[in-house]
Amino acid sequence: MSNNAKGLAITSLGVLIMSLESLLVKLTNIDTITFCFYLGIFIFISMAITLIIKEKEEIKVITKKSFPILIACAILMGSSNFFFISGIKNTSVANVVIIFGTSALFSALYAYLIYKEKVTKNILIASTFMIFGLFIIFKDDLGLGNMIGNIYALLAVSCFSLAFVFLSKHININRIALTATVGLYMAITSFILSDSLIIDLRTLGVLLLMGLLVNPFARVLMSNGTKYISASEATLLMIIETIMAPIWVWMFLNEIPNSNTFIGGSIIILTLVANSLYTLKRNKVKSI
Template structure:
């Protein structure tokens, strides 16, 4: 197997596993903040054990060279995770993952606004179609809760995109250390919005599977696979989650998106596919 084929296989499988996260969030009936509190603890535990038993030097390096940056990005990514969980709880999974799929284009926009990085013509054109798709999704006459869910999904995407741009400028930051601290930041933020930390064992078991298995395994597979393929290929493969997450929820929970989501989502997905293929061809 060639390195490119290996990268495609690892990344695809990792994204397929990651697409189950929305289903696991939907399976629970607890508040988004209580879910965030426990998932953050499990995210922190699963990643920190790696360093405790293997690479302690990465933690020391992160503290010595980039502590302020680590704190800023951890807060942004922790907040992004909370917004994602709230969005999944309050609107359809299809809406959330389609809105989140625009993160790559938002990243290009923020890179231009924050650091004056050149925005190519294809990104500019793709952004126009992206906002058209988002406008159609947001124009759906949903109940108030679903509209809030769309807004939280957009906030999640914006914060994630900004943190991604910052990370691209600061490549020395160890991503696994950042994931660990994002987890504990997620729990700390959620703690202040949670009145009661009591949780039943069935719900805790669901969160444990997601926090200790699904989330870390998917991220490791994607991280390893991304070493062998280009960023454009990764962006294209991320559409697996956009397509599969709503399918899992439809199969197990019979959640059907609205016609506005189908129309707006189709515009966004086709735009992302064309943009990724165009970028691959140029590279």
């Protein structure tokens, strides 16, 4: 198996496992703050143990280099998790993951505003179609209760994309340390904001599964897989989550997205696929 094929396989498996997270959130009936406290604790434990066992020397490096940007990215990604979970608890999983799929749009905007990076023509065209798709998803939710879920999803993708732009400029930041810091931030913030952290054993089991296995395992696979494939290939594979997350929830909880989500989501997904394929083709031509 070639390195590229290995990268595609490993990353695809990581994204497929990550798509289960939305279902696990839906399986709990606790509030977002309590959920994030336990999830943050379990993510921190799993990542801190991994860091100590495998990359002990990195701990010294982290405290000397790029510490401020690591903290900033951890706050942004932790906040993204808060908003993402809040979104899932307030609207359909399909709405949230499709809105989150527009991260390329937000990343291009932030990269232009912060680093003055030129926005390519294909991103401008793709953004137009994605905005149109978002409008279709939103138009029947205006004034309704689940519009708040859509707003949470927009805040989630906005925070995540900003963190991604910073990380693209600071590639030496240790991703395991970053994930551990994200978990610690979530746990501390939730502890401060929460009135009660009491949960039942069933919910604790779901959170253990998500925090100790699904979340870290998916991200380790994705982190290793993306060493062998291009960014555009990785972006294309992320569409697996956009498609599979609503399918898992439909299979186990019978949550069916409305027609506008199907129409708007199809426009966004097809746009993402077309843009990723175009980028792949363009990069191959350049390398010849």
